[in-house]
Amino acid sequence: MSTTFRSRITARLGRTYLARIQRHGIGSSTIRLLPEELLMLLRRDGLDPVKRLAATRAEAPVSKVTLPFGMDAWVVTGYEESKAVLGSADGFSTDFANLAGNAGIAAEQSPGGLGFSDPPVHTRLRRILTPEFTMRRLRRLTPRIEAIVEERLDAMEAAGGPVDLVHEFALPVPSLTICELLGVPYGDRHDFQQLAMDRFDLFGGTTAPFGAMSASLEYFREVVRAQRQKPGDGLLGMIVREHGDSVDDEELAGLADGVLTGGFETTASTIALGSLVLLQNRDVLERLRTDDTMTPPFVEEVLRYLSAVQMAFPRFARRDIEIAGVVIPRGDMVLCSLSGANRDLSYVMDEGGFDPHRATPAGHLAFGHGIHRCIGAELARMELRVAFPALARRFPGMRLAVPPQELSFRKLSIVYGIESLPVHLR
Structure with a gap:
């Protein structure tokens, strides 16, 4: 990708971002209109969900809330209840048209891809992507991931x-x-980071994330056009070579955007928050440094405990449907708390805090569940299994460079995270 093209895209994204700020402001007045029963899904107390979430789950794992634009929604905080919703593709829809129609968002702002589509469209698109995310194909990235991690450790x-x-x-x-996966130059990484993070920023206004999606899709349309002319060795080039025009540019841009959304911000937040977990548990850091068998269970426990993606994509009931004895009327929106489900007492049998010795039960919902379970789950695991032990081995004496109370976490975000994590490495 040429420097001129990259500059043009960057300028265009900047104009889009400034226009969004001018149009929506910081959105705090809009946020204040949302019920606390909904906002609690997006709040944390440090690394832990707010206590109200556990209390709500114990009292009513499926509970009704009324949104300011006149529609009813249901908050699902229990493990089995969340699995029932996420696993029922015939009972619940994720089609973007539902959200557009209910929230006054233009249907043209649909990001496409897997997250906001139903079968048979979802089935066809997932079938195209799945071969690229098998362990056989992903293994080709292992040396590159290891090199990336080492390069960053060297730089630090x-x-x-x-x-x-x-x-x-x-x-x-x-x-x-x-x-590396998509076949897009690393020089675009700053655009990638901003594009991914903007869509999870609710303080930009309730429709601001969709403006970020539009900017991201515009970027990827340019990338796809370049790949059509000269397919590279990355995922986009492979799809172009193997599927040709059976996947149009809009679908391919949506798939690329979905890979960015699912694979960047979520993994980055898990690495950052997981590093804080290591700083808070020196014995675990030492075991991770010296014992390779510690890595897989540590990664699974961190995924469950942190649940960086706090809430699943919204679902809409296709018909009147019963979940845990509660009838959800046709058309109502359902929001599943992944952080709440992963700490359900029926699942972990305790308060759900971090336990490095826990035999983490199979089936945590950090990657979702059902047909919309994150297709890049294994890629994320690969990155985490390389990053954490490498960090522990290189800097076993690392420590926080600021008092813990000065750490700044996101206050209200679908993907939870920490703004910065200053450390002394030695």
Whole structure:
């Protein structure tokens, strides 16, 4: 991709972002209109969900809330109840048209891809992507992921003084990996990061994330056109070579956008928050450094415990449907709390705090469940299994460079995260 083209895209994205700010402001007045029963799904107390979430789950794992634009929604906080909703493709729809019609969002702003589509469209698109996410194909990325991690560790070591693990490690590792996977130049990483993070920023106004999606799709349309002319070795080039015109440019841009959404921000947040977990548990850091068998269970427990994606894509009832004895009327929106489900007492049998010795039960919902379960789950696991032990081995004496109370977490976000994580490496 030429420097001129990249500059044009960057300028265009900047104009889109400024226009969004001018149009929506910070959106705090809109946020205040939303019921606390909904906002609690997006709040945390440090690394833990707010206590109200557990209380709500214990009292009513499926509960009704009324949204300000006049529609009813249902909050699902229980593990089995969330699995029932997420696993029922015939009972619930994720088609973007439902959201557009109910929230006054233009249907043209649909991001496409897997997250906002139903079968048979979803089935066809997932069938195209699935071969690219098998372990056989993903293994080709292992040497590159290892090299990316080592390059970032080298850069941090060379920097000297305190470093920010978020910006120097957690963000670049998945950004570089996604660029490698899609076949997009690393020079576009800053655009990638902004595009991915904007859509999860609810303080930009309730429709602001959809403006970010539009900017992202515009970017990927340009990338797809370039891949049509000269297919590369990445995922987009492979799909162009193997499927040709049976996948049109709009579908391919939507798929690329979905890979960015699902594979960048979520993994970056898990790396950053997981690094904080290591800083808070020195014995675990030491075991991870010296015992390779510790890595897989640590990664699974971190995924469950952190549940960086706090809430699943909204579902809409296709018909009157009963979940845990509660009838959800046709057309109502359903929001599943993944962080709540992953700490349900019926699932983990305790309060759900971090336990490095826990035999994490199979089936945590960090990647969702059902036909919309994250297609890049294994890629994320690969990155985490490389990043955490490599960090522990290189910097076993790392420690926070600021008092814990000065750490700043996202206050209200679908993907939870920490703004910065300053550490002394030695």
